[in-house]
Amino acid sequence: MSGKRQFRIWRGDESGGDLQDYMVEVNEGEVVLDVIHRLQATDAPDLACRWNCKAGKCGSCSMEINGKPRLGCMTRMSTFGDDETVTVTPLRTFPIIRDLVTDVSFNYEKARETPAFAPPADVAPGDYRMQQVDVERSQEFRKCIECFLCQTVCHVIRDHEENKQAFSGPRYFIRAAELDMHPLDARTDRKEYAQAEQGLGFCNITKCCTEVCPEHIKITDNGIIPMKERVVDRRYDPLVWLGSKIFRRGETPQTSVTTARQGSATPGSARGGVHSHAGGSHDSQAEAQAQSGVNWHREVPHPTAPAVDDRGKLPLTELTFDRAAAPSPFGDDVTFPLPPEHLNFAHPEQDNKH
Amino acid sequence: MTTTTRIERHHYDVVVIGAGGAGLRAAIEARLAGKKTAIISKSLFGKAHTVMAEGGAAAAMGNVNSRDNWQVHFRDTMRGGKFLNNFRMAELHAKESPQRIWELETYGALFDRTKDGKISQRNFGGHEYPRLAHVGDRTGLELIRTLQQKIVSLQQEDQREFGSYDARIRVFSETTITELLLDGDRVAGAFGYYRESGEFILFEAPAVVLATGGVGRSYKVTSNSWEYTGDGHALALRAGATLINMEFLQFHPTGMVWPPSVKGILVTESVRGDGGVLKNSDGKRFMFDYVPDVFRKQYAETEEEADRWYTDPDNNRRPPELLPRDEVARAINSEVKAGRGSPAGGVFLDIASRRSADEIRRRLPSMYHQFKELADVDITAEPMEVGPTCHYVMGGVEVDPDSGAAFGHVRGLFAAGEVSGGMHGSNRLGGNSLSDLLVFGKRAGGHAASYADGLTARPKVAVDEVEAAVETALAPLQRDTGENPYTLQQDLQVVMGDLVGIIRREGELADALVRLAELRERVAKVSAAGGRRYNPGWHLALDLRNMLVVSECTAKAALERQESRGGHTREDYPAMEPKWRQVNLVCALDGDTVQLTRKPLPKMRPELIGLFDRAELAKYLTDEEIADFDALVADAGEADNR
Numbered sequence A: 001m002s003g004k005r006q007f008r009i010w011r012g013d014e015s016g017g018d019l020q021d022y023m024v025e026v027n028e029g030e031v032v033l034d035v036i037h038r039l040q041a042t043d044a045p046d047l048a049c050r051w052n053c054k055a056g057k058c059g060s061c062s063m064e065i066n067g068k069p070r071l072g073c074m075t076r077m078s079t080f081g082d083d084e085t086v087t088v089t090p091l092r093t094f095p096i097i098r099d100l101v102t103d104v105s106f107n108y109e110k111a112r113e114t115p116a117f118a119p120p121a122d123v124a125p126g127d128y129r130m131q132q133v134d135v136e137r138s139q140e141f142r143k144c145i146e147c148f149l150c151q152t153v154c155h156v157i158r159d160h161e162e163n164k165q166a167f168s169g170p171r172y173f174i175r176a177a178e179l180d181m182h183p184l185d186a187r188t189d190r191k192e193y194a195q196a197e198q199g200l201g202f203c204n205i206t207k208c209c210t211e212v213c214p215e216h217i218k219i220t221d222n223g224i225i226p227m228k229e230r231v232v233d234r235r236y237d238p239l240v241w242l243g244s245k246i247f248r249r250g251e252t253p254q255t256s257v258t259t260a261r262q263g264s265a266t267p268g269s270a271r272g273g274v275h276s277h278a279g280g281s282h283d284s285q286a287e288a289q290a291q292s293g294v295n296w297h298r299e300v301p302h303p304t305a306p307a308v309d310d311r312g313k314l315p316l317t318e319l320t321f322d323r324a325a326a327p328s329p330f331g332d333d334v335t336f337p338l339p340p341e342h343l344n345f346a347h348p349e350q351d352n353k354h
Numbered sequence B: 001m002t003t004t005t006r007i008e009r010h011h012y013d014v015v016v017i018g019a020g021g022a023g024l025r026a027a028i029e030a031r032l033a034g035k036k037t038a039i040i041s042k043s044l045f046g047k048a049h050t051v052m053a054e055g056g057a058a059a060a061m062g063n064v065n066s067r068d069n070w071q072v073h074f075r076d077t078m079r080g081g082k083f084l085n086n087f088r089m090a091e092l093h094a095k096e097s098p099q100r101i102w103e104l105e106t107y108g109a110l111f112d113r114t115k116d117g118k119i120s121q122r123n124f125g126g127h128e129y130p131r132l133a134h135v136g137d138r139t140g141l142e143l144i145r146t147l148q149q150k151i152v153s154l155q156q157e158d159q160r161e162f163g164s165y166d167a168r169i170r171v172f173s174e175t176t177i178t179e180l181l182l183d184g185d186r187v188a189g190a191f192g193y194y195r196e197s198g199e200f201i202l203f204e205a206p207a208v209v210l211a212t213g214g215v216g217r218s219y220k221v222t223s224n225s226w227e228y229t230g231d232g233h234a235l236a237l238r239a240g241a242t243l244i245n246m247e248f249l250q251f252h253p254t255g256m257v258w259p260p261s262v263k264g265i266l267v268t269e270s271v272r273g274d275g276g277v278l279k280n281s282d283g284k285r286f287m288f289d290y291v292p293d294v295f296r297k298q299y300a301e302t303e304e305e306a307d308r309w310y311t312d313p314d315n316n317r318r319p320p321e322l323l324p325r326d327e328v329a330r331a332i333n334s335e336v337k338a339g340r341g342s343p344a345g346g347v348f349l350d351i352a353s354r355r356s357a358d359e360i361r362r363r364l365p366s367m368y369h370q371f372k373e374l375a376d377v378d379i380t381a382e383p384m385e386v387g388p389t390c391h392y393v394m395g396g397v398e399v400d401p402d403s404g405a406a407f408g409h410v411r412g413l414f415a416a417g418e419v420s421g422g423m424h425g426s427n428r429l430g431g432n433s434l435s436d437l438l439v440f441g442k443r444a445g446g447h448a449a450s451y452a453d454g455l456t457a458r459p460k461v462a463v464d465e466v467e468a469a470v471e472t473a474l475a476p477l478q479r480d481t482g483e484n485p486y487t488l489q490q491d492l493q494v495v496m497g498d499l500v501g502i503i504r505r506e507g508e509l510a511d512a513l514v515r516l517a518e519l520r521e522r523v524a525k526v527s528a529a530g531g532r533r534y535n536p537g538w539h540l541a542l543d544l545r546n547m548l549v550v551s552e553c554t555a556k557a558a559l560e561r562q563e564s565r566g567g568h569t570r571e572d573y574p575a576m577e578p579k580w581r582q583v584n585l586v587c588a589l590d591g592d593t594v595q596l597t598r599k600p601l602p603k604m605r606p607e608l609i610g611l612f613d614r615a616e617l618a619k620y621l622t623d624e625e626i627a628d629f630d631a632l633v634a635d636a637g638e639a640d641n642r
């Protein structure tokens, strides 16, 4: 399968830049990073790109490939169609330095603010005793290779520069979670810290971070949600309440449905599902999609059409329905008044932009 | 020109070049000693090579087999290095590793555990007992992250005390040092550039710790990253220090061989430690045919015995797949040469038929992941294809074993980790590096701090030296007539891979020296396109001269040493020669030519040599040395009778 392939790579620096086209040779078994190396050795010797291990272990080669945050060294060329153009751009959430290299110092600042491990006062080195089952929970988070893909994909900062001050991002939520679950950590306020100082409350469990994590760390299910659930000041975070409720029903928490609307699915078309302002569409297709795809651009939830049958009527009669009246148009899991943090204003013309 | 070049200046007490395990541990120690410390790294903080280490860190804690202790570890290390190790370093390493590992737990490390809650330890090639503290197969990540987080915690202390995280310890990431600056024979500072901006930076400091890692990028098939261009080795040479044992390179027996783009990437030895076996294209477990005499006693002779060993190591001998790396690499090489290799030119490493899929996924998660994603191979269902890859350089800066201070005519220079030489002799045992980083990182950091304390006046950086450094650094950008640095690097890799590879021959080595001299001319004229901002072509152009001088050291020493030992195999001198065991080859720089001298090895102290069997020693030592040993034993016997 070797042959020339079309690449579009963003070149430029903080003052601007654009996508440039390259035709590059690609051989069997190669990954995107190999192709970038070939370009450096031939057409573009000064093409800037970070890498170290070439084996998915160091987290240096993060980039956005066809719009998805990925590790260049773990993205095989065989995953693209033979005549598909591969577009490579730098991580969007961080300031550009040059070409594919971004300034990720935001992450190191947040790392520095997160209180370190507090060793137990009365245990001497060599006397630490822990059971494997107990360390495993924290070990999952310590697999993190600090690629910052979860940080770049999280909408809280991806589209909102102004949130960076108050929001540490998923990487540092799991750092807090890891210490919280450390069998011998002497501090007991990790969750409260995450809530009060790291901006855990901003997270509305879209799970995009989990989707992109190359180490397959269950950032939301095993890190963020347990912390949200147990954080002392529950009033602080309306989603805790919602999240746990949705969970009990064995469903994926969904607080902002996003890309489910694609193609012909305009509001009003029969797509099924109960609309909820909290975003729970209860539309299994949309949910599956939201799970497999990534929440690139958060939008306010769109109304979903009611689940009508082929006559265009709601498929229910009072006889077969399990309740005495029609379901709430806002979704069964929403009660009023809505918490103010949860009100989400959608501009009436937002659809016309697309 | 230089007057117009802006140079950022910093003052520190201790500058640590390198942010891998050794560098971070050294910096922690210097900071704990109250010194203002800088850490410099070519890549981002936490991405140094140490992050890639998989198997584990060797320390005789005796958690899994209580018979393990420092003496046994010391013996294994000396054996592995074929007795060419600096015995004092091997001794300190064996004695201090357990403390260094336990200390990591107080920094927050979470190793895998035994049933009774202690740190679990795993088997590895050349180690008599299960000895490697590990976290799945990502031990290096755990180690570097732990140290990184310890540094953060020190910075948080400083923030509370002085209002600034950077008050006493600061990390300069993506910064490359190109030159050490001297005041007479004393280190006065280090000069380099920020990779991101291309701006220059000058550190004035009386003490510098080198922890820059290895040299593997001079080879095409390597497990090493772009960082491994031998910078520290070259900086030390140019500052007047010496390198030893540069002929010894470790080729790890199991690198990936397919697909071509990942050729060289490591398959951890734990695959074999956990039951994986090597087979040739006939399906034969060939390692039984390659057990050398010196190891005959410790290794199983039948597959049945070898298989029993995994569950009952006390009553069976170990499988030959776990021989030291040099032996396994050579065996694979021979099988492939004899036409019994795999389709992609390696051999088969099979764990699928020996362990359940669940167990493989649990014990080797990152290997499972790596093969799945890079080669589309499911290691729980089919065997891997593997072959030797350039992995580790045993040679390095010649140091004082206790303090890590560099020999030669320079003061204030210290080295630890892969960049230092001596500890591993002619061949490193797996797992001995991570513990080496901690033991000697701590020592070098501590001694650098006390050296800085002991000075009455700070050495001064000379202006003209800085100007010269600026000029050298900018030269490739200002030329546009020279060659592309990538072409030069490829040519260098061809010379080293073809002529100074696993198996070496006199004619080829001589040829290599001629070609390296030609390359030196070309490298002197290299030009880099583009500007100063994050320009990898320019960075490589500057690294090339380091790769070149280090390659010259390796080729020269390899030509000189007329025997085969550990990581140095001469086809024309296939045997190990006791006379050569008494010799270290020392490289120094005279002007810009590499000078080679022979230096006798320090003599092992009686109580240490007494730890070995006479029969074993007889395989390594000369007749005179054996006579000495006998006299010693006789003396001791008399002393007992008295």
Ligand SMILES: Cc1cc2nc3c(=O)[nH]c(=O)nc-3n(C[C@H](O)[C@H](O)[C@H](O)COP(=O)(O)OP(=O)(O)OC[C@H]3O[C@@H](n4cnc5c(N)ncnc54)[C@H](O)[C@@H]3O)c2cc1C
Binding pocket: B017, B018, B019, B020, B021, B022, B023, B040, B041, B042, B043, B047, B048, B049, B050, B051, B052, B053, B054, B055, B056, B057, B058, B139, B140, B175, B176, B177, B178, B192, B211, B212, B213, B214, B223, B224, B227, B231, B232, B266, B391, B392, B416, B417, B418, B419, B430, B431, B432, B433, B434, B435, B437
């Ligand atoms: C794939 C792989 C697996 C391994 N597995 C194991 C194992 O299981 N057990 C074991 O014991 N060992 C293992 N090793 C070996 C071990 O990881 C290395 O020897 C060790 O990590 C080296 O550490 P170090 O601190 O000396 O240097 P490194 O961790 O390599 O750090 C070098 C640092 O120096 C910096 N640097 C270099 N040049 C410059 C310069 N000019 N200016 C500024 N900074 C510079 C780099 O940026 C980097 O931060 C493995 C190695 C590899 C490649």
Ligand code: SF4
Binding pocket: A153, A154, A155, A156, A169, A170, A202, A203, A204, A205, A206, A207, A208, A209, A210, A220, A224
């Ligand atoms: S779940 Fe969504 S909002 Fe929360 S941290 Fe992850 S990406 Fe950000």
Ligand code: SF4
Binding pocket: A059, A143, A144, A145, A146, A147, A148, A149, A150, A151, A170, A171, A174, A209, A212, A213, A214, A215, A216, A217, A219
């Ligand atoms: S949690 Fe996953 S995605 Fe986030 S930085 Fe770590 S490895 Fe990367």
Ligand code: FES
Binding pocket: A050, A051, A052, A053, A054, A055, A056, A057, A058, A059, A060, A061, A062, A071, A072, A073, A074
């Ligand atoms: S290069 Fe290390 S993760 Fe890609």
